[in-house]
Ligand code: SRM
Ligand SMILES: Cc1cc2nc3c(=O)[nH]c(=O)nc-3n(C[C@H](O)[C@H](O)[C@H](O)COP(=O)(O)OP(=O)(O)OC[C@H]3O[C@@H](n4cnc5c(N)ncnc54)[C@H](O)[C@@H]3O)c2cc1C
Ligand code: SF4
């Protein structure tokens with residue numbers, strides 16, 4: 001490998017050479033630059049052929065939530081701007097302490113004045129037969145992730161050996177990528193070093209519910225296969241087939257270089273409080289070091305180490321005193337937190353709270369009235385508070401009775417007010433564990449002008465990684481900026497500095513009538529917006545000007561433009577409306593005919609109680625619709641930010657438990673509300689009794705019939721974060737149920753932000769607000785209902801019928817056809 | 826061998842919606858997507874996103890780019906390159922406007938379809 005000469009001729013500054021372009025190595029350089037940007041000339045050697053990235057985010061990359069570019073911490077510009085020479089893809093193979101030189105595998109030699117070793121860890125590979133077969137990999141760097149992604153593309157099965165943090169994140173990612181995953185764990189419970197038995201069990205249940213197979217007490221005997229991995233055999237004889245084996249059983253500090261150079265090495269490279277090794281010119285930091293007998297495998301300690309190291313390098317020594325660590329699992333939808341020591345013991349006391357219905361388990365371990373450990377499962381919001389009390393060794397005797405209910409409760413009120421909880425955190429409480437950012441740092445960066453979540457992420461990196469502290473950062477923004485932030489911390493998109501609410505307000509206030517007008521008057525920074533703002537503006541105008549605004553087709557997502565769902569192969573699916581889930585022979589016959597006539601490869605009963613026809617070609621859509629229209633069917637809007645389905649159960653007409661005609665009411669509601677465009681999709685259900693067969697309590701609007709009338713529920717959804725509805729009120733008649741439904745829909749249509757479903761909207765504005773508008777203000781409710789019905793008078797014509805008649809045919813047919821050799825069509 | 830025109834005449838500019846696109850079907854090959862921007866410029870690309878082969882013709886056109894309908898990558902209409910953080914490129918087809926007719930380069934269509 002060839003490199004241009006690295007030593008710039010006239011630079012007489014001391015030369016700091018860093019081995020390891022990972023999290024600790026680069027963070028140390030960042031800390032140094034922040035203290036004195038000019039003191040050292042810096043050269044970084046990295047074994048990986050890429051810039052510095054956030055290793056802990058490899059899990060979200062594997063899971064498909066992020067791309068590699070999203071997780072880069074310092075890009076090429078950063079090295080250039082700070083005059084740092086980066087030698088990437090060429091590991092250092094020797095340190096010559098006498099000559100003060102390092103040499104790389106590619107033969108590059110570089111002299112140093114100070115050397116920093118930040119080589120991290122090596123994954124531990126259990127020495128079983130077959131460990132070297134192709135298809136057996138570890139989970140440590142981007143190359144590993146690339147290999148997993150390639151393997152996952154072919155589907156098949158994967159075995160993950162190791163049920164710790166890393167193994168479970170690998171398993172989660174692979175299973176999201178479509179592989180059948182088995183986790184083998186030697187110990188009886190998962191993540192036994194971070195979780196106690198109860199939490200480990202809950203975790204196992206949750207992962208199994210997601211389709212993973214988890215074998216605990218599983219001892220691997222051999223990895224088998226001819227030429228490549230084919231399976232894993234356990235000591236008890238079980239053979240598990242596998243196309244991929246991921247070993248995630250632990251890590252070992254990477255010390256070979258240091259040991260060969262004769263530095264003092266124990267479990268890791270031994271350093272003092274200033275991160276200096278046994279050679280005063282050589283420092284070490286990160287997972288490769290041993291400090292005070294401890295080695296670490298998480299990022300939080302690195303931040304502290306890097307601070308002390310940089311202080312030492314600029315001769316203002318502070319000294320590292322070791323770290324207490326906490327752990328979170330980055331598997332979406334499963335909240336797990338642990339900190340400190342929870343092995344218990346005679347002198348320890350446990351406080352435990354379990355809420356089986358909500359799947360919550362919390363345990364705080366006390367010793368002499370101080371918190372020594374905490375395990376939280378299901379609700380981890382108070383993790384940082386317990387962790388803070390633990391690190392400070394605060395006396396919690398006065399809080400003991402309420403400690404387990406969390407900070408908001410313990411600090412009085414009993415009402416969970418997240419803002420009060422955040423306000424009560426001390427300045428050095430850690431907000432962002434991924435990037436080691438404290439509350440004080442976030443507040444000061446807000447004070448310096450970072451007035452939005454994105455700005456905070458950009459300036460101090462809090463919440464820029466796994467995002468689990470986003471809520472905390474938002475609360476800090478709200479606290480620090482007061483009302484300023486309420487008016488819209490998030491801009492609608494990168495094209496404007498206005499937030500959603502500002503834009504909506506201004507559209508009405510200035511009576512704006514078209515997308516270009518909004519962009520002009522609100523100083524859009526792009527000529528014609530982007531794929532985020534255009535659909536939002538189109539909706540806001542359409543909602544504000546029913547009957548007057550002319551829809552901009554080119555600002556709609558393809559599904560809404562073509563009134564069908566685009567599939568990954570470019571064909572479309574078609575879902576006709578089935579009122580309240582009812583159908584009849586004519587409709588069924590029409591669907592059967594369409595399936596045959598257009599060779600639809602699949603027809604399926606949906607979760608929304610209707611039939612979905614898959615694999616229709618774009619050109620055939622108008623003809624398909626014409627056939628369905630002929631049988632009286634209209635678009636089901638299964639593709640739109642619109643009213644989707646109204647699910648019903650059989651109700652009093654047939655069911656022995658039914659209290660009211662839930663089916664009939666569902667049909668009436670669907671007849672009233674179909675065709676309406678919404679900020680996001682909107683689903684309704686009506687159940688005939690509290691057994692709730694129509695699942696009304698996870699819908700945007702749900703009705704549960706009872707003997708004395710109708711319970712109206714709002715703000716539920718399924719999806720990744722299931723939210724059960726809140727009870728809005730109870731009414732006595734069908735007509736009232738319909739009226740409240742219309743008023744609720746209109747309130748949501750007028751006030752929610754585009755792509756905000758009712759659940760997050762209600763969480764944001766509060767149920768009390770919705771009640772105030774719909775219950776306490778009958779005149780206002782009536783006005784909302786009237787506005788909804790007025791706007792419906794324009795939107796209830798079937799988009800399919802128009803297309804079947806030939807409208808917008810250009811959306812469907814190609815402009816020309818070309819057959820090589822022939823002339824053009 | 827018969828000589829065939831170097832440029833294929835595919836129709837009037839007006840047949841392409843502003844900030845929208847139409848396709849040209851190519852026998853035994855991927856479609857060509859023909860876009861018209863807000864400024865009235867016309868571009869042609871293979872109708873195939875470099876990411877996972879989404880139909881670019883079905884995306885939202887903004888500025889000089891189109892957002893793929895499948896996962897929202899932004900593809901430059903001039904170069905075919907993915908913009909921003911994404912990496913990848915889709916072949917472009919030269920376009921010429923002559924008296925309101927849209928002409929696309931035959932050789933490139935053949936090459937893209939191959
Ligand atoms: C077809 C159907 C699955 C099925 O075969 O049963 C389905 C299919 C899709 N769902 Fe669904 N969902 C279907 C019922 C549901 C349900 C059940 C229900 O409605 O009672 C849920 C949970 C309830 C809910 O919405 O809260 C559901 C929760 C989702 C979510 C998560 C929503 C959320 O707010 O978190 C998405 C993702 C999204 O919309 O962003 C989604 C997105 C999708 C998309 C549109 C994904 C996409 O963007 O391509 C799928 C379209 C497939 C297609 O091309 O037709 N689908 N989806 C169901 C259509 C019902 C219908 O007749 O219209
Ligand atoms: C998938 C995954 C998820 C994780 N999740 C979390 C989490 O949620 N929370 C948490 O706190 N921690 C997590 N961790 C752990 C965290 O990533 C590490 O603690 C951290 O990266 C350690 O930093 P480091 O700089 O010491 O080592 P690294 O980040 O590994 O950096 C070391 C670098 O040195 C390079 N190197 C090694 N030898 C040489 C050589 N001879 N010459 C040149 N370069 C060399 C390596 O290639 C590597 O790039 C996770 C780790 C992984 C792999
Ligand atoms: S919800 Fe009640 S009424 Fe409806 S089907 Fe179920 S049991 Fe019967």
Ligand code: FES
Nearest residue numbers: 874876877879893
């Ligand atoms: S296929 Fe185009 S963005 Fe994924």
